[in-house]
Amino acid sequence: MRLELRGITKRYPGVVANDAVDLTVEPGEVHGLLGENGAGKSTLMNVLYGLTQPDEGSILVDGVERQFADPGDAIAAGIGMVHQHFMLVPVFTVAENITLGMEPTDRFGRYDRRAANATVTELAERFGLPVDPDALVGDLPVGLQQRVEILKALARDARLLILDEPTAVLTPQEADGLFESIRGFQAAGRSVIFISHKLREHHEIADRITVLRRGRTIGTVDASTSEPQQLADMMVGRPVILTVDRAPARPGDVVLELDGVSVEAPDGRLLVDRVDLDVHAGEIVAIAGVEGNGQTPLVEALTGLRPVTAGTVTLAGRDVTGADRRTLLRGGVGHIPEDRNEHGLVGGFTIRDNLVLNLWDDERFAHGRTRRRDVIDEHATRMMDEFDVRAPSTTTTADALSGGNQQKVIVAREFARPIELLVAAQPTRGIDVGSIEYIHGRLVAKRDAGVGVLLVSSELDEVTALADRIAVMFRGHLVGPFPAPLAKEVIGLMMAGVDPAEAMAGEAA
Amino acid sequence: MNPLERAARRRQLRFALVTLVLAVVPAFLLAPDGAGQRATFVLADARGERVVLEPLQVAVTPTVVTLAVLIALLGALQLARDLGRRAPVAVGAAAGLLVLAVLVWAGAGESVSVVALLRGTLFAAVPIAFGAMAGVLSERAGVINIAIEGQFLGGAFAAAVLASVVGSAWAGLLGGVVAGALIGVLLALLTIRYQADQIVSGVVLIVLATGVTSFLTSQLLSVNPDWNSPVRFQATAVPVLGDIPLLGSIVFRQTMLVYLMLITVVVLQFALFRTRWGLRLRSVGEHPAAADTVGIDVLRTRFRAVVLGGVLAGVGGSWFTLEAASQFAKEMTAGRGFIALAAMLVGRFSPVGALSAALLFGFSDALATALQRLPVPLPSTLLRTAPYVVTLLVVAGLIGRLRVPAADGKPYVKA
Numbered sequence: 063m064r065l066e067l068r069g070i071t072k073r074y075p076g077v078v079a080n081d082a083v084d085l086t087v088e089p090g091e092v093h094g095l096l097g098e099n100g101a102g103k104s105t106l107m108n109v110l111y112g113l114t115q116p117d118e119g120s121i122l123v124d125g126v127e128r129q130f131a132d133p134g135d136a137i138a139a140g141i142g143m144v145h146q147h148f149m150l151v152p153v154f155t156v157a158e159n160i161t162l163g164m165e166p167t168d169r170f171g172r173y174d175r176r177a178a179n180a181t182v183t184e185l186a187e188r189f190g191l192p193v194d195p196d197a198l199v200g201d202l203p204v205g206l207q208q209r210v211e212i213l214k215a216l217a218r219d220a221r222l223l224i225l226d227e228p229t230a231v232l233t234p235q236e237a238d239g240l241f242e243s244i245r246g247f248q249a250a251g252r253s254v255i256f257i258s259h260k261l262r263e264h265h266e267i268a269d270r271i272t273v274l275r276r277g278r279t280i281g282t283v284d285a286s287t288s289e290p291q292q293l294a295d296m297m298v299g300r301p302v303i304l305t306v307d308r309a310p311a312r313p314g315d316v317v318l319e320l321d322g323v324s325v326e327a328p329d330g331r332l333l334v335d336r337v338d339l340d341v342h343a344g345e346i347v348a349i350a351g352v353e354g355n356g357q358t359p360l361v362e363a364l365t366g367l368r369p370v371t372a373g374t375v376t377l378a379g380r381d382v383t384g385a386d387r388r389t390l391l392r393g394g395v396g397h398i399p400e401d402r403n404e405h406g407l408v409g410g411f412t413i414r415d416n417l418v419l420n421l422w423d424d425e426r427f428a429h430g431r432t433r434r435r436d437v438i439d440e441h442a443t444r445m446m447d448e449f450d451v452r453a454p455s456t457t458t459t460a461d462a463l464s465g466g467n468q469q470k471v472i473v474a475r476e477f478a479r480p481i482e483l484l485v486a487a488q489p490t491r492g493i494d495v496g497s498i499e500y501i502h503g504r505l506v507a508k509r510d511a512g513v514g515v516l517l518v519s520s521e522l523d524e525v526t527a528l529a530d531r532i533a534v535m536f537r538g539h540l541v542g543p544f545p546a547p548l549a550k551e552v553i554g555l556m557m558a559g560v561d562p563a564e565a566m567a568g569e570a571a
Numbered sequence: 572m573n574p575l576e577r578a579a580r581r582r583q584l585r586f587a588l589v590t591l592v593l594a595v596v597p598a599f600l601l602a603p604d605g606a607g608q609r610a611t612f613v614l615a616d617a618r619g620e621r622v623v624l625e626p627l628q629v630a631v632t633p634t635v636v637t638l639a640v641l642i643a644l645l646g647a648l649q650l651a652r653d654l655g656r657r658a659p660v661a662v663g664a665a666a667g668l669l670v671l672a673v674l675v676w677a678g679a680g681e682s683v684s685v686v687a688l689l690r691g692t693l694f695a696a697v698p699i700a701f702g703a704m705a706g707v708l709s710e711r712a713g714v715i716n717i718a719i720e721g722q723f724l725g726g727a728f729a730a731a732v733l734a735s736v737v738g739s740a741w742a743g744l745l746g747g748v749v750a751g752a753l754i755g756v757l758l759a760l761l762t763i764r765y766q767a768d769q770i771v772s773g774v775v776l777i778v779l780a781t782g783v784t785s786f787l788t789s790q791l792l793s794v795n796p797d798w799n800s801p802v803r804f805q806a807t808a809v810p811v812l813g814d815i816p817l818l819g820s821i822v823f824r825q826t827m828l829v830y831l832m833l834i835t836v837v838v839l840q841f842a843l844f845r846t847r848w849g850l851r852l853r854s855v856g857e858h859p860a861a862a863d864t865v866g867i868d869v870l871r872t873r874f875r876a877v878v879l880g881g882v883l884a885g886v887g888g889s890w891f892t893l894e895a896a897s898q899f900a901k902e903m904t905a906g907r908g909f910i911a912l913a914a915m916l917v918g919r920f921s922p923v924g925a926l927s928a929a930l931l932f933g934f935s936d937a938l939a940t941a942l943q944r945l946p947v948p949l950p951s952t953l954l955r956t957a958p959y960v961v962t963l964l965v966v967a968g969l970i971g972r973l974r975v976p977a978a979d980g981k982p983y984v985k986a
Binding site: 111114132134137143145148150151152153154158159163164165167170171172214218329330 | 577578845846847848849850851853854857858860861862863864865866867974977985
């Protein structure tokens with residue numbers, strides 16, 4: 063399919079999400095779409111998939127102008143989409159999910175399970191993407207769920223496949239498998255739009271790359287002739303430093319020691335299985351891993367949000383196993399939570415109030431039961447300046463800020479009080495490159511100031527850029543930590559559960 | 572043993588203890604009472620059956636003791652063996668045996684009609700089953716419907732008036748269906764079109780239905796008694812099947828709505844889980860965005876499900892004035908709409924489950940009625956709390972885990 067988007071403009075109240083965007087995808091081409099969050103990638107794809115209608119511009123499929131009033135129209139035109147958040151019903155079977163909306167039925171409207179399964183098996187064989195049609199989707203690992211999502215598009219005879227951040231949930235090895243499938247489609251003359259904010263992946267899979275920034279097309283380049291640095295600069299609009307500058311760590315005393323720490327879910331499932339780990343002052347220890355392998359419960363247990371069911375936690379020599387959150391925070395633990403909207407900020411509160419959320423009764427900010435508004439405001443002004451929070455005023459509410467600025471507010475709050483240990487969970491998830499660069503610099507600075515940093519991240523680039531030692535979590539077990547640097551491939555293998563010795567040997571050979 | 576197994580094992584031990592406690596009641600409280608007496612169980616109700624079974628007579632004390640031993644054995648079984656998922660079944664069986672023991676004890680020197688008890692169970696289950704199925708349809712599609720009580724009232728009122736004025740129970744049923752559907756349309760408009768809070772909308776509709784029917788009753792029906800003397804459905808025997816001993820007397824010598832209930836359960840169970848229509852309906856209640864992206868009209872599917880649910884609830888409401896009572900009275904549904912909601916939960920959002928729960932609740936109702944006629948010191952109101960107790964146990968997750976449709980209660984807003 064040859065797809066052409068011409069001058070697509072989509073306005074929302076107060077923002078122009080797409081401003082005269084042009085994009086051409088040739089038959090058999092893998093076209094990368096690169097841009098920061100909020101650059102307009104999602105809006106553009108929603109327009110293309112009929113989920114929303116453009117205010118201006120036209121969509122041409124094989125030279126013919128088309129209007130997509132809903133996804134049904136886009137599907138009919140041969141466009142398939144694999145959403146970042148899968149559009150799959152977990153309690154339905156693979157076959158039910160794939161055939162939903164185009165179900166084979168007999169004369170009485172009865173769902174024909176056998177015919178549906180046959181369709182799925184046939185598709186799976188044709189594209190070399192084996193699945194069990196009778197398995198419940200919710201029981202499948204994420205990589206397989208994505209395969210179901212792809213098959214769903216192929217079952218509708220998609221000749222152009224949109225993949226929205228497809229690698230975000232995959233291990234590097236699963237991502238390799240995905241890339242292989244993409245090359246398969248390409249060989250069959252199908253086109254792919256590949257959306258990602260990871261530069262490396264664009265170079266690996268795309269033929270051409272279009273960069274969006276603030277709703278506009280910045281340019282389209284050949285993947286083979288462009289450099290990552292050039293793309294990053296195009297994406298951000300100014301020169302970006304891709305590597306983090308840091309001196310070797312000078313580790314001091316142990317600030318955090320975990321000895322056989324286990325965490326159980328309320329229903330008794332073991333989420334974290336006897337983890338041993340120590341973090342020294344002045345070093346960054348990273349825990350890598352695909353999400354959902356126990357990192358979240360571990361962080362919650364360390365920060366007092368969830369009970370530790372076995373083992374001991376020692377903070378700077380004091381046993382704090384089972385201590386409540388308040389004790390931990392006052393005892394020198396800083397926490398950048400994984401979900402800033404859920405746990406990090408109160409969206410409806412102002413920036414200045416969010417900045418003192420855990421210091422509200424500190425005598426700097428309160429006289430007994432009354433708050434010292436002027437001091438809080440002054441503090442906010444200073445913090446916003448120091449941490450580069452871009453907002454109209456200290457009374458702007460947190461939910462009005464961009465992700466990057468929200469994250470800076472949290473970092474500012476956690477850095478504004480004396481801490482010995484910083485637990486940073488996915489600190490740069492979903493924020494723009496500029497803010498990532500800034501927060502990374504701050505984390506390293508905190509390390510150099512003698513704080514022990516425990517970084518939990520599913521972004522391999524982040525782990526390798528920041529960590530002094532690297533551990534990997536897989537199904538509740540922690541392997542490592544091993545001294546950095548560690549090859550990404552080795553980390554990837556361990557993230558998939560391969561024994562560390564084997565992973566490293568494999569890499570050496 | 573992993574923690575999951577450990578938790579299951581702990582749970583089963585608790586179940587075993589409960590079962591053993593259940594055995595204590597008949598063994599020590601009930602058995603001594605009926606010494607030397609016999610209880611009579613009537614197995615036919617002499618309304619023209621071909622085969623009339625002889626009443627069954629049992630000696631009270633030996634029977635109660637035997638039942639107590641059986642309950643204790645069930646408890647011991649749970650202690651000795653890992654029953655896994657079947658552990659709740661053992662507790663349920665023990666509870667059933669206990670009920671039987673109570674019946675034998677209460678029937679000492681008296682006669683208890685098994686036919687009347689079980690037929691009453693089916694009869695009392697009608698509104699609960701229809702109401703629960705209304706809930707199943709609506710909530711499987713993602714809309715919480717707590718307005719069932721209001722749909723019952725509206726249905727009961729409209730059925731009474733139409734059956735009186737037209738002079739036909741079928742006209743009354745049609746009236747009940749229309750009233751239930753109309754309230755369904757209101758609920759759908761509020762929750763789907765205007766995305767109002769679904770709980771609040773449901774409550775508002777109950778209040779509305781209560782107010783309107785009470786007002787019309789005092790203003791219209793009390794002045795025109797002719798409008799409130801509905802022609803009702805009479806019990807009719809199904810040919811051949813009605814002559815089966817015991818079963819025929821209980822199931823096939825019933826009223827129209829009982830038959831309609833049984834047919835509806837089968838049809839709806841099939842439609843929800845075996846047809847394209849059902850797959851699509853469930854998809855919008857589980858993941859509306861997924862349904863939308865494959866071209867299923869989420870809002871229309873939900874709207875239809877809620878209105879169809881209203882139709883079923885209207886049938887349930889008709890039962891009150893076309894079968895249960897001889898006329899409409901203010902607030903006559905007496906909270907059965909909420910029991911229907913409970914049956915929906917206990918039945919885990921499936922029509923067959925809803926019927927089973929409705930039968931359980933219907934049985935506790937019929938049993939309370941039966942015990943009222945016997946000279947035993949057991950308050951019948953206590954038995955009528957059974958639906959709430961069972962619902963609490965299920966909702967609290969003591970009997971398996973309750974899985975609610977993922978998008979239930981969440982309005983769908985397009986991207």
